[in-house]
Amino acid sequence: MIPEIQRFGRDFATRSIAPRKKAYDERVLRKGRDEWRVWDPKKSKLGAAMQKGLTDVPLRRGMKILYLGISTGTTASHLSDIVGFEGMIYGIEFSARMVRDLMQVSSQRKNIVPILADARMPENWAQRVEKVDLVYCDVAQRDQSEILMRNAKVFLKKGGHMMIAIKARSIDVAAKPRDIFVQEKQKLSKMFNITSDVNLNPFEKDHAFFVGRMI
Numbered sequence: 001m002i003p004e005i006q007r008f009g010r011d012f013a014t015r016s017i018a019p020r021k022k023a024y025d026e027r028v029l030r031k032g033r034d035e036w037r038v039w040d041p042k043k044s045k046l047g048a049a050m051q052k053g054l055t056d057v058p059l060r061r062g063m064k065i066l067y068l069g070i071s072t073g074t075t076a077s078h079l080s081d082i083v084g085f086e087g088m089i090y091g092i093e094f095s096a097r098m099v100r101d102l103m104q105v106s107s108q109r110k111n112i113v114p115i116l117a118d119a120r121m122p123e124n125w126a127q128r129v130e131k132v133d134l135v136y137c138d139v140a141q142r143d144q145s146e147i148l149m150r151n152a153k154v155f156l157k158k159g160g161h162m163m164i165a166i167k168a169r170s171i172d173v174a175a176k177p178r179d180i181f182v183q184e185k186q187k188l189s190k191m192f193n194i195t196s197d198v199n200l201n202p203f204e205k206d207h208a209f210f211v212g213r214m215i
């Protein structure tokens with residue numbers, strides 16, 4: 001585990017780069033001079049994936065991340081602690097209401113850049129984003145894998161990584177989630193070597209979380 005993430009009993013936490021400022025209603029622990037923000041697995045799919053045993057976490061200080069579906073910045077706030085001020089998170093979100101709340105978080109965390117835009121159309125905002133080390137995708141859309149791949153093609157550095165939360169019910173409400181996970185994995189395998197695949201039950205019903213590296 002990288003030094004910016006620590007375990008406190010069963011909980012994971014990130015060392016805050018914005019002490020005394022909360023990003024959501026997370027619990028805060030103090031250890032020496034550091035403040036550690038507990039990563040709530042019920043509110044963050046990456047937090048849930050780690051609770052479910054994900055150890056393949058290709059995150060490090062200074063990295064650049066493109067985050068598709070950043071919402072109000074719950075998960076992004078922990079990524080922000082990890083990448084630190086040397087890193088950057090470009091957050092794409094098409095709901096103006098979510099971006100308004102995200103701006104509260106980004107005003108305390110200068111390494112989050114909120115971008116009000118549709119993740120399906122990177123050509124409209126490509127000039128605002130640089131090449132990144134990781135694309136994180138949590139858009140809960142029928143074409144979520146295609147959205148990730150379209151963006152990875154434009155922004156992901158050679159050999160870069162991806163993380164995606166697959167919401168089976170957004171793709172097909174009638175199909176068995178297990179079949180959807182297999183289908184999406186096959187699609188993504190054309191572009192990525194999928195290195196981890198975690199089912200997020202019971203934290204998130206009918207969700208899987210994949211980690212991969214660009215082939």
Ligand SMILES: C[S@@+](CC[C@H](N)C(=O)[O-])C[C@H]1O[C@@H](n2cnc3c(N)ncnc32)[C@H](O)[C@@H]1O
Nearest residue numbers: 069070071074075093094095118119120138139
């Ligand atoms: C499940 S929420 C993301 C939660 C967030 N990833 C977190 O863990 O803190 C999905 C978000 O994706 C956004 N979204 C869905 N489709 C999108 C699109 N095409 N472009 C940009 N944002 C999108 C939604 O508005 C919503 O805020």
